[in-house]
Amino acid sequence: MxxxxxxxxxxxxxxxxxxxxxxxxxxxxxLPQTGPLARFLAATGPAAIATLFVASILPALSLVPREIATLAIGVASVVAIYFISRSVVAATLAGSVAYGLAVYLLG
Amino acid sequence: MSRSGFPSGLAAALPIVLGYLPIAFSFGVAATQTGFTPVEATALSLLIYAGASQFLALALLSSGAPVLITAVTLIAMNLRHLVYGPALMKAAGDDASTRRVWAWGFGLTDEVFGQALGALARGQRFSESYMFGLGLPAYAAWVGGTAIGALAGGSALDGSPAIGAALGFMLPALFLALLLSLIARPQVPVIVVAATVTIAGTFAISGTAGILAGIAAGAAAGVIRR
Missing domain, CATH: 1.20.5 (Single alpha-helices involved in coiled-coils or other helix-helix interfaces)
Known part of the structure; x- marks a missing residue:
């Protein structure tokens, strides 16, 4: 190990x-409801998740139209399904399936 | 209002299980592709049980980041979990009970918390048995999915590029969905600062530096704002 x-x-x-x-x-x-510690606790999660989303998407960024299209389809699917279902799991799965289908159909 | 027990929790866990299995599978595959053994990949899921920070652990450890910095970054990333328990107890009202939280509390992930809070908002009464029913299958799916993915290995998907692409996109999709679930107007500057600093740090120094600087700058932006 x-x-x-x-x-x-x-x-x-x-x-x-x-x-x-x-x-x-x-x-x-x-937990504190106000003050610097409360703001730090509230900000750390979104900061970390935003950072990781950007870091995970950077290697996929490309100037090739087909790759831009597959990425856009995946991202749009996550956003759409999240706002329809309000479910992190459903949005993640839908985005992943849509991205895989886009790669299959456009690839 | 109905008080829900263990069976109701099990039923409510089904969507989480169906979601966790493929995400954990892709974590197991990613861990073996990074060079970790199936036992090490499964140990990460068993001990940490927080998807996004486990993927970050892979990125940091494989890039040679110092152990303590990696651990502190993972811990900082999961600070958001501090507010889940109190929020759940507040929503439970007079039914709030924490006698056995030492056993079910570790299962309070983003999705389990969301599902439990949603059930309370729909009028269901809180019970610790329900929390056990909700949390156990989710944890089993996460650990089991990781083990299956790690045993299948990175080469398992060589013949299916579309499925490989879909699993590869699961990580950014998870982060984006989590981000959407956390967004509130006061956090918009935090997200913009974190994203900008991540991009700048990645191109100027390295991917690891971009991640560490992005989290630190975003959290600092949250403290500074009035």
Whole structure:
């Protein structure tokens, strides 16, 4: 077993457990509602997800029209299905299927 | 209003299971393509159980990022989970109960939280048995899907480029869908700053630097805004 991976997995897993369990036990008064810490907590998730979306899409960016079209179809499908279903899982699956179909049909 | 138990939770978990299996499968494939063994890939899902940060762990570890920086980045990324439990207990009202949260709380992922909150909004009453029913199949699907993907390996999809492309797009699709679910007007500057700094950092230095700088700049933008 890769030691670096094990250390990262254990630390991140323990933090996840603490993040999910401890505030639940303490109830809705456990976290600050205003102030810098509240703003930091509120901003970190969107910042991380926005960063990872951009980082994951950058290698797929291309000047080839066919590749631009497949990417646009995938992204548009995720957005459309999310706003119809309000489901992260449904939007992810629909975008993935649409992208795969676009690659198959246009590829 | 009906109080829901374990069977209701199991039924409500079905869409999450159907969604988690292919995403976890693609994580398992990606992990083996990155050079990790099936046991290591499955251990990541078993111990961390947070999809987006697991993909980030692959990117950072394979690019040689220091272990502590990788761990801190993953932890910072999952800070959003801090608000899920209190929000759920608030929505549960008088039915709120946390006696066995030490056992079901780890299963409080983005999707499980969303499903549970949605059920409460539709008038269902909170119960810890329901949370067990909702969380267990989702966790099993995540860990099992990872193991299957890792055992299948990166070459499993060589003969099916369209399916390979679909699985490859699952990660950006997951991030985009999660982003849409988190967007609120006060977070728009955070997202713009994070995206811009990620692009600049990636082209100026490296992909890893872009990711770390993007998260840090976005979170800082959130603290600074009034």
């Amino acid at each position: 890769n030691t670096d991976l094990l250390i990262v997995a254990v630390l991140a897993g323990l933090a996840n457990y603490a993040f999910r369990v401890l505030p639940t036990r303490m109830g809705s008064s456990a």
